Amino acid sequence: MQHQSIPDATLVSNYIKGDECALETLIYRHKQKIYSFIFSKVYDKDLAEDIFQDTFIKVIKTLKQGSYNEEGKFLPWVMRIAHNLVIDYFRKHNRMPKFDNTGEFSIFSVLSDATLNAETSIIKNQIAYDVRRLVDELPDDQKEVLLMRMYKDMSFKEISDKTGVSINTALGRMRYALINLRKIIEKHNIVLTN
Numbered sequence: 001m002q003h004q005s006i007p008d009a010t011l012v013s014n015y016i017k018g019d020e021c022a023l024e025t026l027i028y029r030h031k032q033k034i035y036s037f038i039f040s041k042v043y044d045k046d047l048a049e050d051i052f053q054d055t056f057i058k059v060i061k062t063l064k065q066g067s068y069n070e071e072g073k074f075l076p077w078v079m080r081i082a083h084n085l086v087i088d089y090f091r092k093h094n095r096m097p098k099f100d101n102t103g104e105f106s107i108f109s110v111l112s113d114a115t116l117n118a119e120t121s122i123i124k125n126q127i128a129y130d131v132r133r134l135v136d137e138l139p140d141d142q143k144e145v146l147l148m149r150m151y152k153d154m155s156f157k158e159i160s161d162k163t164g165v166s167i168n169t170a171l172g173r174m175r176y177a178l179i180n181l182r183k184i185i186e187k188h189n190i191v192l193t194n
Contacts, residue, residue, distance in 0.1 A: 006022075006025070008026060008029075008074035008075065009071075009074065011023075011025055011026050011074075012026070012063065012068065012074055015063060016063055016064075016066065016068070023060065023063075026074065027056060030074075030075055030078060031052075033075070033079075034052060034055065034075075034078055034079060034082055035048060035049075035052050037079060037082060037083075038051045038052055038055070038082050038085075038086060041086045042086065042089070047089070051082065051085050051086060051089060052082070054085050055078060055081050055082040055085055056078075058081050058085070059078055059081060134181055134184050134185065135147065135177075135181070137180075137184050138177050138180055138181065138184075139180075141173055142173045142174075142176050142177035142180060143177065144163065144173075145159055145163070145170050145173040145174050145177060146173075146174060146177040146178075146181075148162065148163075149174055156170045156171055156174070
């Protein structure tokens, strides 16, 4: 594969021009990351494989229609497609995505998509409100770390400096905050998708 050193953007445009191998290289290059992300949400090998396949079917369709315009941000774009397909799957089956240690993507990603119409933005405000209410149910030390991380976008190093605890303790509190949020969500049977 002499494609390995070629940037994603070039491979994308080569694929659009008809070079099928370019897509193969892109899939091969990013498969691990995308598959791991999907698996971290669904914890099921077959399902993750299905969603992975669907993701690339969507990628191929979009590229073939010529409606791809992500200026060199191929991987984040594909991750967004994968994320949306995971959300669609959970919506269809009335289940909530799993949180992993970096599960900030899941409920908070619903809060950060900038392309929203009025109705979606009302729903989003409701979700933001629901999430804040849930966060208020957390123990203070977990709530503090979660708010700094999610709402103030602070790094764990900054959180550690500000709270006077080690980075590991801050990470642990974040992890427990997400685990507890998940329990609260399940207990109240809340669906956090718009």
